[in-house]
Amino acid sequence: MILPAVLYVLALVGFPFCLSIYLALSDAKIASSTYAFVGLDNIRSALESPTFVKALGNTLIFTVVSQALVLVLGKILATCLAKPFFGKSIFRFLILLPWVAPISLGTIGWKWMLDSLYSPVNWVLQALHIIGKDTWPMWFGERNLAMASVIAVHVWRLLPFATVIILAGLTSIPREVNEAAEVDGAGFWSRELHIVLPLLRPILTVAGLFGIIFAFTDMTVIYVLTRGGPAQATQVLASLAFFTGILGGDLAGGAAISLFLFPVLVVVAVVMLQIARRTEVT
C-alpha cells in the first residue's frame, strides 16, 4: 500500500534530482534536445563567475540575517501569545496572514508599499519624523536598501510560521516547572534563561531548520520584488538558476547552480533525523 506513493515520489523527486546532476555535467540547452557530457565544466565556470560568487554570498546573508530575526521576534511574539488575553483569536488571525496567504500575492503588496513614488512606508517614516522631509529612500534602487527590503519581506513572511512552532513548544512545557521556579524566587529573565530556553532548544532548532530551508531555497520574494537587482545586489542562487537555466536557456548552467542548494539540505536532513532519533530513544 505504501508502494504507489513511494514510486510517485521517487519518479518526481528522485529521478529529477539524478537528472539535474546529469544535466549539470552536460552542455544541455533549452533549444536543443541532444547534449554531450562535459564533466565538471559547468561547476567550474559557475565558481569562476563573479555573479555566482555574489549570489552565493547574498544567499548566505539573506538566510542568516532573516532567520536570526525570525527566531528572536518569533520567540517574543510566541511568549505573548502563550498568555491568555481578550481578543486573542483575532490577533492570531491577523498575525498569521502573511504565512497563510499565497506568498507571491502578499509580496506584490510589499512591492507597492516600497514603491519609488507612492511608498506609504516612506510616508509613515516621514510623518513620524524618523526620516527627514527631503529624504525619500528608493528601496529597490540602492544595493543595501534592496537587500534590507527582501530580507524584511522574508522575515514578514516566515515570522508567523516560526511563532506558531515556538508556541507549540512553549505550551508543551509543564506549567508546574515555571511555577516552582517562581516560588523559589526566580524572576522573569532568570526563568527565561535557565528554564524556558533550554527546554525550548529542540523546538527552536526545528523552527530554525525549516526557516533555513525556506530562506535558502526561496526565489518568489526576490523574483517579485527585485528580480535580483539592482546590479545583482539581491541575486540569490535560486533566482540565478532560474534566470540562467530557464530564461537564459542554459539548462546545464542553471542545473549546476541549483545543485549548490543541495549541501544545505543534507545538513538540515541529518540534524532533523538526529532530533527524531533522540526522541525515539527517550
Next chain:
Amino acid sequence: MKAGRVRKIAGRVGLYATVTAFAAVLAFPFYWMLLATFKTDRDLYELKNNPLIFNDHLTLANLTLLFEKTLYLTWLWNTLIVGGLVVLITLALALPAGYALARLTGKWGERLGIGIFLTYLVPSTLLFIPMSRIVATLGLQDTLWALVVVYPSFTIPFCVWLLMGFFKSIPKDIEDAAMVDGCSRARAIVQIIMPISLAGILSAVIFAFTLSIQEFTYALTFITSSSQQTVGVGVPTNLVRGDVFFWGSLMAACLITSIPVAILYNLFLDRFISGFTVGAIR
C-alpha cells in the same frame, strides 16, 4: 500588594502593546490592499494625500476592470482545477501509504515515514530545471497538466506524514474487533477507520489544496501563456504591462484570493504545525 497590582496592569499594557504592534505590521499589507481595491485613481496617485485613509469617494472601478478586462476569472478557475485534481491524486496515494505506515510496527515504519517527509523539504528551486525537461518530454509544457502531475511530488510526502500521525492515534483494537466479527480488513478500513478519520482526511485535503495554490516556482517555469496560468503567477506577471501597474486591480486580485485561502488554512493550522514539529515535542 499595590505594587504587585501596578506591575500586573503594566504587564497587561505591555502585552497588548506588543501584540498590537506585531499584528499591525504583519497585517498591514492586507489593509493596504483593501484600501487600494476601493480607492479611485485620483486618490491613489495624488502624492499629497494621506495614503492610509480614503480621501475620495469609494469606487468599484478597480473590481470591474479586474473581472471584466483581465483573465483573473480564468486564472481562478485554472487554480481550482489544478488544486482539485492534485487533491484527488494526493488522497489516492497518500491515504493507503499513511495507513500502512501507521500500522507498520517497529523502527522501520517510523524511519520510512520520516524519509518520506524529508522529501517534502527538497525544494522546487532545486528540481525545476530537470522538471522542465521532463515536462517537455511528456509534451505537457504550457498546460495545466504539467502542474497537476508535478504538484503531488510535494503534497504526497506532506500528506502521508500527516495522515500517518493521524492513523496512529486510532487504536488498532477497533479494526481488530471488527475483523473478529467477520469483517475483511478492507471493509474494516473503509467502514470503520475512514469515518472516524474524516477530520484527518479533511486536513490533508485542505493542505494539498492550499499548498498547490501557493506554489509559485513551477507554475512560473512551466506555463508561459496567460490563459493557462494560475492565480499566484498570473496576477503578478500579467497585471503589470511594461512599467504600467494597474495597482488598484492588482491589489484587489491579491486581496480577493488571499483572504479565503487564509481563512481555510487558519482553521487547520494547528494540525499543519504538529506535522512540522517532527518529534521535538512529546
